[in-house]
Amino acid sequence: MSRLDRTRTSAHQLRPFFSSQNLLNRSDGSAQFDFGGSSVLCSVVGPAEVKLRDEKLDKATIEVVARPLVGLPGVKDKALEQNIRESLEPLILSGLHPRTMLQIVIQTMKDDGCILSTAFNAVILALLDAGIPLKSILGSVTCMIDAQSSEILLDPTTEELSRARSTHVFVFDNKSSVQSEQGKMNVDTDDQEAGTSSLAAVLFSDSTGMFTEQEYFECAHFCFKASQAVHGFIRTAVQKKLEKEYQQTQA
Amino acid sequence: MKELEPSTNEREFVLAALRDGARIDGRNFYDFRTLRLSFGADYGAVEVQLGNTRVLAKVSCEVIRPFPDKPTEGFLMFNTELSPMASPAFEVGRQTDEEVLVSRLIEKAMKRSRALDTEGLCIVAGEKVWSIRVDIHFLDHDGNLVDAACIAAITALQHFRRPDVTVVGEDVTIHTLEQRNPVPLSIHHIPICVTFAFFDNGNHVIVDPTHLEEQIKEGDMTITLNVHKEVCALSKAGGIPMELDQIIQCSKIAVIKVAEITAQIEAALAADAKKR
């Protein structure tokens, strides 16, 4: 079945990714991540001086600032800030930089749906660019369930989202994906019986709308599969950047 | 986070270079940095790069009720909040003096110069008018935010298309982009800002200062002009006193710069229009 944006042929196809790192001069790390017509720019500063009020004695304080494309920051942006901060806190080895601040600024550049997922992917690339020690990397994919056909569409556009019965944002880290791949080899039959990759651990999940339990886990399954492509993309992006930097030091 | 002051060595180096007639990035005194304009997929989204300074402008519109005392006038609003993305020295929710100055200067240059025809934004007098909103996002701060922001804002306004409307009696229909071709805004003229920085009691005058040069400068001045050599705004807030001749000299330089920048904006807009 063809999609509404006419560039994709399958319901489980993602829009083309694009990323670039180290675009900004004043921040310690920066990255831009695009899912088709959606684009988010993220900058990272840190470890840096922390305000006395926010100082933590045993770890770094993580501050996330989200800025919308149009208008002043509102309730939606606050929710995005909280989601990203709380998901990153267990991922960043903040104990290595006690009494410092890590500031992450997220700026929407283009909005065509799935901003939360795009922001997650941009943030992780910017953190890698800034050289912040991380336990694992993450990849995020959004999907929706169509109100009429009840079909699961991955990475929907704004137009498609207006017809959604429910939307689901998932984030998976690369540690859990390695585990599940090993798990698949061992308990392949179990996995098929369950009908979902019940082994893929979820780092972040946010679903709203109307849906059944079965649909929820199906969405998790498809998003997990798609997030593998995002993980691969992030790995290649970092690899390419490092190769380039190495060549520059050699030259 | 506090801004780091440049060290004495850095300061002396920059000044010594200027006394020798050179700038540390290799530019001549009256040169702008390379200006790059890129357009988004939507109408009214422009990213401007002036050297390492980066600004994104996004224009949007909505229909609202006008003020009762100005029933036929539409609205033009600017949002110029500085984000900590541009520089860690900018804090969320607390405006620095620099921030206030930059915002006011942009508003003066763009809004008070009546570049946009706000009467043309009226749909039904006293009932419905267009409100045009320009969000300016500062992404990277390497000096001269004002010039970059003005170029971004005016280019975005020229690039923007609003949905077409038809009015039958009291009923207003707003056509989607698919139904009817959207219409451009009517723009009277194109104001462009040119910022100067002064060193050594005004003996050295440079155009388009970088962040380092801004930190060392003794005074600055921003002239807003259009191609018709009309001065829209002139701002010299503090700094060292200047001779009248020097200001006239600056305005002559500005006239040339404005012509160059306007031509570049027009070329970029034409190239983008061809692609669509």
Added chain:
Amino acid sequence: MASTTDSLAASPAFTFSASTFQKLHPTEYFRKFISQGVRPDGRLLDSFRPTTVHYGVITTANGSAMVRIGGTTVVCGIKAEVAEPKLDSPDQGYLVPNVDLSPICSSAFRPGSPSEQAQVVSEAIHRVLKESKVLDLKDLCIEEAKAVWALWIDVVCVSYDGNIYDAALISVMAALLNVRIRKPTYDEGIVKVPGGEAINDENSFKLNLTRIPLSTSFVLFDTDLTLLADPNFAEESITQGQISVTIDEHGRLCRISKVGAASTSQSLLKQCIERAKIRSHELRSIMNQQ
């Protein structure tokens, strides 16, 4: 508590009371309880605090409710106002939920602009009301393109002891069930809402709710991600992750959110959904008792 004090008293070198231990090492103190399968307030890991719902606590509002979950008390008041509809949705009214966490309910909140948590809860409730289509906004239309009802849904937390999202959502749903709006008349651009006589079925209407979503929240404690249902304030402050499951009366899901903590297995999420189904059933019978 007695057992902890005893075991500590047994070590001769260094002794202090249980309350000192709790202040010095809140997490370690808590861990000791969890390892025994109970929580410091005497609850089991998966049990909820006593919950009560009272309808119509504010007489001047169109609908109101007060909800208590243990030490958390919230009051929700709904006020209906006549407003002008938006141009692109001329026949739809407005639902505007707002959650207020003021310094009155806990010293954790400062006066001034709404805290991040208050904004996040408001946004979550707004999304559930909107995306789960709890109410058809067309029911709030008085005259197309001229006048609609705007429902201002204000939740005020009186006493804060954790799990604000669950409490706020129950109070919003209870207050929506409690709403009565006087039937308006529209005539030549003027909306008249009759007043005076007592509200009865003749001169007022109720809201037609398509579903009643209720939420159940859990927190994840420690690295082994122990699941704790209905966290209180102390538990929220020493845990990192939260899972909320919102379910309507037919057992359909309206919202699942998992934020913070390390990755959790999907079987844990399933466990939360199962537990939420039972809890939502219990909540519904509490709401119907009144």
